[in-house]
Amino acid sequence: MIIAERKPIKELLNMLSGHDRVLLVGCKGCVTVCNAGGAKEVAVLAAALRITRRREGRPIGIDEMTLDRQCEPEFISWLEEPLREKGYTAILSAACSVGPQYIAERFDNVSVMPALNTTFIGGTLEHGVWAEFCRACGNCGIHNFGGLCPITRCSKGLLHGPCAGSSGGKCEVRPEADCIWHLIYKRMKNLGQIEKLKELKPAKNWSSYWSGGVRRVVREDLTL
Amino acid sequence: MKAGSNLERILRSGEFAVTAEFIPPATGDRGLIERQARYFKGYVDAVNVADNMGAMVGTASWAVSKVLLDLGMEPIMSLVTRDRNRIALQSDLLGASLLGIRNVFCTTGDHQKFGDHPEALNVYDIDSVQLVNAVRGLSDSGRLLGEAGCDNIGPFFVGAAADPFGDPVDLMILRLGQKVRAGADFIQSQPVFDLEKFGHWVRLAREEGLIEKCSILATVLPLRSAREARAINERRRGVEVSKEIIARLEGVPEPEQAQEGIKICAEQIQALKDMEGVRGIHLMTQGWEEVIPEIIREAGLKTRHKKDKTRSA
16 A cells, blocks of 8 residues: 655645645545544644644634545545635645645646655564555566565665675665565575576566656556 | 776785775865875775765766876776666766776666655666676677677776675575676775674585685775764665674774774774685775774785785775
């Protein structure tokens, strides 16, 4: 899933400094699962913003609304009516950055701000801890590495083993992270695939990554 | 002879090679580069010119390499894959060929987190093994990584780094094998402080049939003080100065520790010279270039002064 983190309150207050009527929009997708932008986090954030602004002598009206998903135009249209009737000057979107962009493209007359930093594609390690697992290179080859991704999980994206900064099975760039090459080596050894690891890998084709320009997937069988 | 460089000639002749590392400062002052270079001249066979070492901006490796060539010295141009994609790397190789640079040293480079621009975007389009392979293809058959080819390039004598002290050692040998198969002519190791562990790695490399295919140069790092030794252990992963060496440095008063460090380094060189499979040493002085002549003398290595033209770096 997409992992996101809420921006610091101070940064959000700065963004909202010229606004008194704001709609804070949450999302029930990934950001609910990673506790960044679901209904619960939206309620907490709205309360914090209201209290701070009141204390500063510039009260702000914030309404809350959480959409099923902000990465789906159909759900974005649910914002039409409240925007028409409530006179909001800004929408603060607590989704991954797809959400605020959809809202911005749909509504010409309202400012849109991101409440979250979209951080990575990842998973839960333990309660309250998430880690990155995929850079969405668009050309998955993890079967060549024991099912683990060195493109994402090696800080240098190395395809031929660890750098000298690997120590005690940890990465020098992020000492809390495993050196993925240690895990790849261990696993491929267990699988009897060391010979495969010795092979030289050609320079990666990055054209399916962002390097190939803005990406789009078209499924002919699903298009109308 | 493939590349025809001085370093290649020395290694092929079976002589013990001496290289040293030069970290270019961030400067446009040619005079400064020339003054620092004088510590190398006549003492080493070739000089590694670092490429933004430690992810800190320094004057371009190709440009400083050209200054060394003008001074009658032989450069080993370093190229890291951190800052340039395959287009820029190959372009720099063609430029190096044009300038008469014949030795190239390929690494991935330190992560920018540890340098003076930690907010920079890195590249890592290809890794060091793929860069070695790219230089090889360009050098041997004028083949670029894309569709096109090019004429009159190199040839290059290609170097790569190896870590004999990483864990597990089998993985370190596997990685060395990849670099050799990719086309590395010579290897410069991580700094050696543990001769036993290094010797074990060389033996394993020999068993894998790797040391016949490329020349191994052991890196030595002269220590200025016990404090510096401890700082290296704290700061640099993958390099560990042994307790014995630190104790030896601490055993003399601080003003004399640098002298003791030189002595230790010279002893290490002598031991490495006798180690089967080691074809030379690489001096990593970390900006302490002025110590090179003394270390060469102390270790009993031949100087490479003028009269023997083929050996003046």
